[in-house]
Amino acid sequence: MRHQFSYTAPTELTDLLTLLETVGPGARLLAGGTDLLVNIRNGLVKPNTVVDVKRIPEAHAIMSDNTKGLRIGWAVTINDILRNSDIASSYQLLQTCAHDLASYQVRNRATVVGNIVNASPCSDMAPALLCLDASVEIASSKAYRTVPVRQFFTGVKRTVLKPDEMVIGITIPIQSKGAKGKYRKLKRIQGHDLGIIGVAVARVGDSLRIAVSSAAPTPVATGALPLDITDSEALAAVDALISPISDVRCTKEYRRFMVSEFTRRLLAEVRS
């Protein structure tokens, strides 16, 4: 690639956060690189420093606890999620969404945190994280805060993150027995493709949650809906959330229609 930058790979989180504060907006964090390196190559971002965040051991940790729930470190890859037995038994929706993300090689590199920090409307992990009521842990050299995923996205490719902050983890509350979630992504082909729309429906405790990708400037989700909500009420709630656009993939009318259709099918599956 033509753009030149310096590269650094800190081995301590405190060093990384200090660096982020010193370099400021000219720094870009490199995890899987599946978005960043393509964007640099295409001239869309021009960092003066690329900071590799993978050399810090805790970045790769997946911690599952019977009371605290699940915590995913900032460099956990999509395939790490797919190979984790705790996630397979208790957080299936995460795996269902992870499975639909890009191709095998990309899943070996792409990270869960990167997928939400990139803040694409078509994020595959966001629907699962929204349905499962995940929180984002954000740190800077001076402060630490957590933000619910539903407040994390502020627009297309925009989040609440400030230039000196980074996401250091995602936490998901423990799922009750009987929790169930399904995801369906409309694509042009069965294989590796960006979504035309995506819908996730989850039964969390005694409520339902529905999340949608590629149908608004950000991934969006309903609040907790009662389990016995009628299909038409649920469809109306989803329809009110979305604001699809027409683009090269399809028209906004088709997007709206397919969001409803997928929601209807998934509601039946989750309720069965």
Next chain:
Amino acid sequence: MRINVTVNGIAYEKDVAENRTLLRFLREDLGLTGTKEGCGAGECGACTVFFNGKTVNSCMVLAVEANEGTIETIEGESSGGMLSRLQEAFDRHHAVQCGFCTAGMIMSARELIHHTPHPTVDQIKEGLEGNFCRCTGYEQIIEAVLDVTGGYTAKEELIHV
């Protein structure tokens, strides 16, 4: 930046520009031109190599990231002048036409077989979903993988992919 990297079992110490991709490093600095550049954006899989034991698109990895790491490429697939069983199966089933996708296909197939020693057709399609062949001979490629994993019967009808 100076990096130490082991490629196909050989240790290298090289100076490399920070903005050089692993793909360019392999092809232009080490002369390992078996790995190809297709799209340069992680769509086509022609540049697939093993990085620390996992397949990656080398067009989306910086060479400096591979410091102290291990890389395996198509040049390391055969040994002592003999093709690997996977390469032989590709040959036997005419799974190579222009050959541009083949290096990446072999890498992805090897990773698939490592995790799933006896894959079904669907599992093969999924394992190779990140590798495009535009000639296109997906059926022969799937047959080759089935053959090397003991799942091939000559009369098996493969669904068009």
